[in-house]
Amino acid sequence: MDFDLPEDVVAMKKKAAEFAAREFTAAAAAEHDEGEKYPDEIRRKAFREGFLDMGNPWGMLVAMEEFCRVDPGLGLSAIVPAFGSEILMLFGSDFQKKKYLEPVMHGEKMSGFAVTDSGAGSDVAGISAALTRNEDGSYLLNGQKIFITNGGIADHFYLLARSSPPPPEKRHRGLTMVVVESAMEGFRATQLKGKLGMRATNTAELTFSNVRIPAENVIGEEGKAFYYVMTFFNISRIYVAAQALGIAQGALDRLTSYLAALRASGSAAADGEAAQFLVAEVASRIDAARLLTYRAASYLFKFTPDPVATSMAKYYAAETATYAVTRILEFMGADGVTTDMERFYRDAKIMEIWEGTSEVEKLIVARMLKEKGEGK
Numbered sequence: 001m002d003f004d005l006p007e008d009v010v011a012m013k014k015k016a017a018e019f020a021a022r023e024f025t026a027a028a029a030a031e032h033d034e035g036e037k038y039p040d041e042i043r044r045k046a047f048r049e050g051f052l053d054m055g056n057p058w059g060m061l062v063a064m065e066e067f068c069r070v071d072p073g074l075g076l077s078a079i080v081p082a083f084g085s086e087i088l089m090l091f092g093s094d095f096q097k098k099k100y101l102e103p104v105m106h107g108e109k110m111s112g113f114a115v116t117d118s119g120a121g122s123d124v125a126g127i128s129a130a131l132t133r134n135e136d137g138s139y140l141l142n143g144q145k146i147f148i149t150n151g152g153i154a155d156h157f158y159l160l161a162r163s164s165p166p167p168p169e170k171r172h173r174g175l176t177m178v179v180v181e182s183a184m185e186g187f188r189a190t191q192l193k194g195k196l197g198m199r200a201t202n203t204a205e206l207t208f209s210n211v212r213i214p215a216e217n218v219i220g221e222e223g224k225a226f227y228y229v230m231t232f233f234n235i236s237r238i239y240v241a242a243q244a245l246g247i248a249q250g251a252l253d254r255l256t257s258y259l260a261a262l263r264a265s266g267s268a269a270a271d272g273e274a275a276q277f278l279v280a281e282v283a284s285r286i287d288a289a290r291l292l293t294y295r296a297a298s299y300l301f302k303f304t305p306d307p308v309a310t311s312m313a314k315y316y317a318a319e320t321a322t323y324a325v326t327r328i329l330e331f332m333g334a335d336g337v338t339t340d341m342e343r344f345y346r347d348a349k350i351m352e353i354w355e356g357t358s359e360v361e362k363l364i365v366a367r368m369l370k371e372k373g374e375g376k
C-alpha cells in the first residue's frame with residue numbers, strides 16, 4: 001500500500017497552492033465576500049492555468065483542496081464554472097457534448113446543476129418542477145429551483161424535473177434531466193444575497209414559465225434521471241470532501257501562524273497543553289479525512305466508485321471542517337472573530353449541507369453496510 005501521491009499530482013498541488021497564494025489575496029477575499037461578488041477574473045486565470053481539466057481528476061481534486069485552504073469562497077468560485085458537467089460526459093448525446101460541454105471545457109461558458117426546489121432538497125424524488133410534452137416532441141418547463149450555484153451567471157443548467165407521475169412506492173421514477181439555457185424565453189434568475197458563507201459564489205433562485213425545451217435537450221432517457229443524479233452525487237461528493245479538507249487545513253495553518261505569533265510575543269499559551277492538544281486533535285482528524293477522501297477518489301478515478309467510501313469521506317471531511325474552524329476560532333477568542341478565521345467559520349458550514357447533508361450521508365453508509373451485511 002502506497003500513501004504517497006504520484007509526482008504529477010504533487011506538482012499540481014504545489015502549482016495550485018502557489019496560484020492561490022498569489023491570487024487569493026486578503027483584499028480580494030474580503031472584497032468578494034463582503035460584496036457577494038463572483039470573482040470572474042480569478043476564474044478566467046484559474047482556467048488559463050489549467051486547473052479545470054476534467055481529464056485530470058486528481059489534479060482538480062488537489063487544486064480544490066489547496067484553493068479552499070487559502071480562501072474557500074474564491075477557491076470554490078475558481079473551480080466551479082463547469083459544475084454538473086460530469087452529467088453530460090456520462091449521459092449526454094454527441095449533440096449535447098458539442099453544443100454545451102465543449103464551450104465549458106474551453107472556458108467560454110459556465111454551467112450549473114439544478115436539482116433542489118422549494119419542495120425538495122434531500123428528498124430528490126420530491127421535486128415539483130414539471131416537464132410536459134408538446135405535440136411536436138418538445139417540452140414545456142414550469143416551476144422553480146432554489147439555492148442554485150452559478151444560478152445568476154451560468155449559460156446553461158442540467159436540470160431535474162418531473163416528466164410523469166411515479167407509480168406508487170416508486171417515486172424515483174418519472175424524473176427527467178434536461179439542458180436549460182439561461183437565454184431561453186421564460187427563464188429568470190434572482191441572486192440570493194446574505195448567505196452565511198461562501199459569499200463569493202453566486203447562488204440564485206431560478207424560475208421557469210413555459211420554457212420550451214427542445215427534445216434534443218433531454219439528457220439520456222426520459223424518466224431515468226434519478227439514477228443520473230445519484231451517479232453525479234457519487235462524483236461531486238468527493239470534490240466537496242476535498243473542499244472541506246482544504247478548509248480544515250486552512251484553519252490549522254492559521255492556528256499555526258497564531259501560535260507562532262504568541263510564541264514570539266513570549267506567551268506561554270503558545271506551547272501550553274490546550275494548544276498542543278488542539279493541534280494534535282485537529283491534525284489527526286484532517287489526516288483521517290484526507291485518507292478517506294483519497295481512498296474514495298482512487299475508487300472513483302479507477303471507474304469503480306464505492307458509494308459507502310464516498311459518503312463516509314463527504315460526511316467525515318465536512319464535519320472535520322466545522323470541527324476545525326469551531327475549535328480554532330474558540331481558541332483564538334476575540335482574535336478568531338476579528339480575523340479571516342471568521343470567514344472560514346462561516347464558509348465551512350455549507351460543507352455539511354450541500355450535495356447531501358451529513359444525515360443523508362450517514363443514512364447511505366448505514367443502509368449500504370446493512371445490505372452488504374457489514375453493519376453488524
Ligand SMILES: Cc1cc2nc3c(=O)[nH]c(=O)nc-3n(C[C@H](O)[C@H](O)[C@H](O)COP(=O)(O)OP(=O)(O)OC[C@H]3O[C@@H](n4cnc5c(N)ncnc54)[C@H](O)[C@@H]3O)c2cc1C
Binds near residue numbers: 150350355363
Ligand atoms: C449555498 C448553497 C448552494 C447550493 N447549490 C446547489 C446547486 O447548485 N444545485 C442544487 O440542486 N442544490 C443546491 N443547493 C441545495 C442543497 O443541495 C440542499 O440545501 C441540500 O440538499 C439540503 O436540502 P434542504 O436544504 O432542502 O434541507 P432538507 O432536505 O429539508 O433537510 C433539512 C434537515 O433535515 C435533515 N433530513 C432530511 N431528510 C432526512 C432524513 N431522511 N433522515 C434524517 N434527517 C433528514 C437534513 O439532514 C437537514 O438537517 C445549495 C444550497 C446552498 C445553501
